[in-house]
Amino acid sequence: MSEALYATSANDDAFGGIELDEAAPGFLLRTGTRTLDARGCRAMLPAGGTATLPARVSAFFNAAPTGLPLLVGALPFDPTALDALYQPVSLLTALPSHPHPTPAFVGDIRSEPSPETYANAVERALETLDNPYTPLRKVVLARSLHVSATGAIDPHALALRLGQDAGVAPFVAALPEDPSRPPAWLVGASPELLVSRQGLRVCSHPLAGSARRSADPTEDAAAAQALLGSAKDHDEHRYVVEAIVEALTPWCRDIRAPQRPELHSTASMWHLGTRIEATLRDPSTPVAELLAALHPTPAVCGTPRDDAMYSIRRLEPNPRGFYAGAVGWMDADGDGEWYVAIRCARVQGAQAQVFAGAGIVSGSQPALEVAETAAKFGALLTALGVGSAPSMGTDS
DSSP, X not given: OOEEOOOOOSSOSSOTXXXXXXXXXXXXXXXXXXXXXXXXXXXXXXXXOGGGHHHHHHHHHHTOOSSOSEEEEEEOSSTTSOOEEEEOSEEEOXXXXXXXXXXXXXXXXXXXXXXHHHHHHXXXXXXXXXXXXXXXXXXXXXXXXXXXXXXXXXXXXXXXXXXXXXXXXXXXEEEOOOTTSOOEEEEEEEOOEEEEXXXXXXXXXXXXXXXXXXXXHHHHHHHHHHHHTOHHHHHHHHHHHHHHHHHHTTTEEEEEXXXXXXXXXXXXXXXXXXXXXXXXXXXXXXXXXXXXXXXXXXXXXXXXXXXXXXXXXXXXXXXXXXXXXXXXXEETTSOEEEEEOOSEEEEETTEEEEEEEEXXXXXXXXXXXXXXXXXXXXXXXXXXXXXXXXXXXXXX
């Protein structure tokens, strides 16, 4: 018998009308070390903002719930918005390794905002960044593509296709939705580890600074070297690393962060990445505390956080929802693994909203930021069967 999956939304205490049969996971996360395929829902974590997450998680596990001592789910980008975490009924650790062939896409795609409007938003952000009186040093601006297919989009098949890229962690997470509407899912393949906690060991692997890869080996190598030599991208990356180290310092000792980033590659993008490792000061500190301290990082928001959040609300036409939030798991021992919810889409029935963002710092060029977000759309569009559609950079 299938289990009904419930979760909290802003206007209701439940994910209404989401029914998980035993053949399809309600939550999926595949990393280099493990695969979590969670089915059904035994209990919901009462929803709230990120600041209250540690207290809510502690109360949940202290109540000694029956079943798996595990919570899975997603956090929204806005730390004041409601999260969606639940205790699954059962857990599998294996998935098919060969996804079904990608079907050819039939449908429509439109940009929101248009590339021109997005470029204008970047220009407005640069005006603020170049003001000598502003504390703002970086802001991440996002745009999206609305994909309307002629048939339903299978979120789990989409994640398996995305997971063919060895440089990413594919995921699927059920999202709050009105019970009268089709189930909604966050589907993606993140290259960026926000935070993991295993015993005393803490790790984060932020990415910031990106370049599109090329099928031509010479051009691809040149793009990688140009990224490594880009002062603008190193500035963008440094803001992220410094913020994460600062946020971890109250909780951790022996924080190790290399002075210079390394290249991290996915099938479509080069990134600057820094692997940050640390040791907990107090072995009782759970991953929920670290999540609350870190999210959202400058990699998806900007710095200082409050100023960047204000600019995002002013310059982006719609709330991000769970895009640029976090997706992962935590257990009763305080361990967990959480990835930044990027390279993702909100999938519902035959509709998908595909997201991409770019970090804007002084010296950014609007046309190049449009091109960067277009490149970041590529993985999702390819997995949807769209390929290199013109809508990746312009309106269709």
